[in-house]
Amino acid sequence: MRKATIGISAALLILVIGGAGFALFRINSTLRSTRQRVDTEGNLAFDLLALDSSSSGTQSPQGGFEPLPSPNNAVAGASFRGKLYLAGPGGLADYYKPDAPPELLQAGRDLPSAAITALATGRLHGGGTVKYLFAATHGEGLLLLPDDTTKPIQQLRASDPTARDITAVLSLASGDLLIGTRRAGLLLYNGKTLRLFKPEFAGLPITALAGDESDFWVGTRTRGVWHWHAGQLDTFNQSAGLPDPEVEDIVVGAAGVFVGTPLGVAEFTNGRPARVLAQGLFAYSLALDENILMVATIDQGLHEIDLRPRQPLHQPSADEGLNHARLFTADGALFAVGDGKVLRHGRGGINGDWQTIISAPPQSLADRNVTSLNFAPDGRLWIGYFDRGVDVLNLQNGHAEHIEDDHVFCVNRIVTDPLRQTMDVATANGLVLFDPAKTTPTERQVLLRRDGLIADQVTDIAFTHEGMTVATPAGITFFTPSGAQSLYAFQGLVNNHVYTLAADRTNGHLLAGTLGGISILDDEAVRQNVTLKNSGLKRNWITAILRVPEAGAADTWFVGTYGGGIVQMDAAGHITAMDGATTSAVINPNAMLATAQHVFAGSLDDGLLIYNRASRRWSQITAGLPSKNVTAFAESDGELYIGTDNGIVRIAEARLP
Numbered sequence: 186m187r188k189a190t191i192g193i194s195a196a197l198l199i200l201v202i203g204g205a206g207f208a209l210f211r212i213n214s215t216l217r218s219t220r221q222r223v224d225t226e227g228n229l230a231f232d233l234l235a236l237d238s239s240s241s242g243t244q245s246p247q248g249g250f251e252p253l254p255s256p257n258n259a260v261a262g263a264s265f266r267g268k269l270y271l272a273g274p275g276g277l278a279d280y281y282k283p284d285a286p287p288e289l290l291q292a293g294r295d296l297p298s299a300a301i302t303a304l305a306t307g308r309l310h311g312g313g314t315v316k317y318l319f320a321a322t323h324g325e326g327l328l329l330l331p332d333d334t335t336k337p338i339q340q341l342r343a344s345d346p347t348a349r350d351i352t353a354v355l356s357l358a359s360g361d362l363l364i365g366t367r368r369a370g371l372l373l374y375n376g377k378t379l380r381l382f383k384p385e386f387a388g389l390p391i392t393a394l395a396g397d398e399s400d401f402w403v404g405t406r407t408r409g410v411w412h413w414h415a416g417q418l419d420t421f422n423q424s425a426g427l428p429d430p431e432v433e434d435i436v437v438g439a440a441g442v443f444v445g446t447p448l449g450v451a452e453f454t455n456g457r458p459a460r461v462l463a464q465g466l467f468a469y470s471l472a473l474d475e476n477i478l479m480v481a482t483i484d485q486g487l488h489e490i491d492l493r494p495r496q497p498l499h500q501p502s503a504d505e506g507l508n509h510a511r512l513f514t515a516d517g518a519l520f521a522v523g524d525g526k527v528l529r530h531g532r533g534g535i536n537g538d539w540q541t542i543i544s545a546p547p548q549s550l551a552d553r554n555v556t557s558l559n560f561a562p563d564g565r566l567w568i569g570y571f572d573r574g575v576d577v578l579n580l581q582n583g584h585a586e587h588i589e590d591d592h593v594f595c596v597n598r599i600v601t602d603p604l605r606q607t608m609d610v611a612t613a614n615g616l617v618l619f620d621p622a623k624t625t626p627t628e629r630q631v632l633l634r635r636d637g638l639i640a641d642q643v644t645d646i647a648f649t650h651e652g653m654t655v656a657t658p659a660g661i662t663f664f665t666p667s668g669a670q671s672l673y674a675f676q677g678l679v680n681n682h683v684y685t686l687a688a689d690r691t692n693g694h695l696l697a698g699t700l701g702g703i704s705i706l707d708d709e710a711v712r713q714n715v716t717l718k719n720s721g722l723k724r725n726w727i728t729a730i731l732r733v734p735e736a737g738a739a740d741t742w743f744v745g746t747y748g749g750g751i752v753q754m755d756a757a758g759h760i761t762a763m764d765g766a767t768t769s770a771v772i773n774p775n776a777m778l779a780t781a782q783h784v785f786a787g788s789l790d791d792g793l794l795i796y797n798r799a800s801r802r803w804s805q806i807t808a809g810l811p812s813k814n815v816t817a818f819a820e821s822d823g824e825l826y827i828g829t830d831n832g833i834v835r836i837a838e839a840r841l842p
Contacts (some may be wrong), residue, residue, distance in 0.1 A: 307356025
């Protein structure tokens, strides 16, 4: 196991600032649960699971996962148990005092492997006086934290995956709970059953909920705002006075109902549109402070709107740079969370100051949504992000150099060039070659269509004895001593959209995985195409190919597919199903890695898939991961680094099954 450690306290992994003393709650799905079956009334099947606090789980695989410090900006807050709770992609942190280190329940270790998206407090039918903190998650249902600390945290996990992806929660005085989902519409949980609220709300892409049981508002991603009152449903879109059909937030108060959209805030009076405020402003989050409407924006800081007649839009001088903030109230106070800090609004009308009460220390890494990992020859870990460029992390001291520009932005792949000794970064806007030897890596060259690429977007890179091959959505381009040459469907490629490449560097043997199957090439010419029709492939959409030589078969390839799991292919193109490989798994693009003992594959929803090369059997791990969406791998000194869409963890390979 690597001796050097990241020179940053693990406490930085919490949502806003570092902290220690957190309790471990290992997830144990074998505990008692209540399963509800679908019945004639349309109730949805679900499990009500207890999260086990009886063991730290240090002997289990999840006990060996160590997160790398990543930004964990909170997205929601609430007052509960006399503490301030903040929630975000990294988990749930509670602060007894703003200046004291919080306790953390971490996603993947103490909580299910999913980011928290929203918080609410309230009671449930049949729950007596017990009050709960409800935490919505992105893919793992609803978490229920009781105010009685002797009782376990529970997880309401619907059988339908779409009903587990929750975006908003509204607790009603009756003890019912309205649950907004990304794709399954509006659900109702009464403490015993889970069902669709009304047929009209089926499949609605919900973003926000506000109001009470007799009169509530539902914001959607594409269909405006919906108003349910006295058994009646009204809908409002652009033609009915809404600035934009995409609703970001809703706030209801004595001053009225306000709906935030990317193009301004719609004010409703007596259930009807009255006017549009802050036209053109991206209203990301809203809050009311008496006659003042607080508006948090994506890129224009915090705004305050005086709702009294004839008052102009006002932008405060304090902390105008706080972007992407979420607003919430707790114990009568107004808070804003964003950019790694928490602000509290001082009472005092339109000129009330925002005071920073919690600040995050600097984080090593720039983002959490990882797409690619690779080690440079000097031992630094290169990390590619979905939309934040690249970090180059020194594992000795924890310092990361961040690289982001017009070309290094949406990263698809990072590989080491064995000939030029460069780090090659495949992006949505070109192939960028870096000199990795310098303290601050510098760009040596950017390759685009003008330089011979068949397309600017690069999805993968491979090397043979002839040179470099580049995959794009328009075909593949070969860079050899004789120049650049491209190949696409007209010349025999099975499909133009190439996701992945795999090569034998000792010869010209190359495999190209595409949207339409696999092309096997020898010396830059297509020798054979393998598809659903002429082989045992279960899916034509190929997302990852990895050369894995096995005893008696030098050219053996593992093939990852979109929705068909992993299969094995020999040099002749014969496909063999693999025992234990999840046959319906979506393998993420180029998310495969081989070591002497294992083959690792990253899936979209099924976590980490592990192939034991000695026993030739597959196993699956989700516990311990910050997300089940595993996107990238790297290995060094016996440690496996696992990238997900919610951060990076590492573990000694010897601790895996």
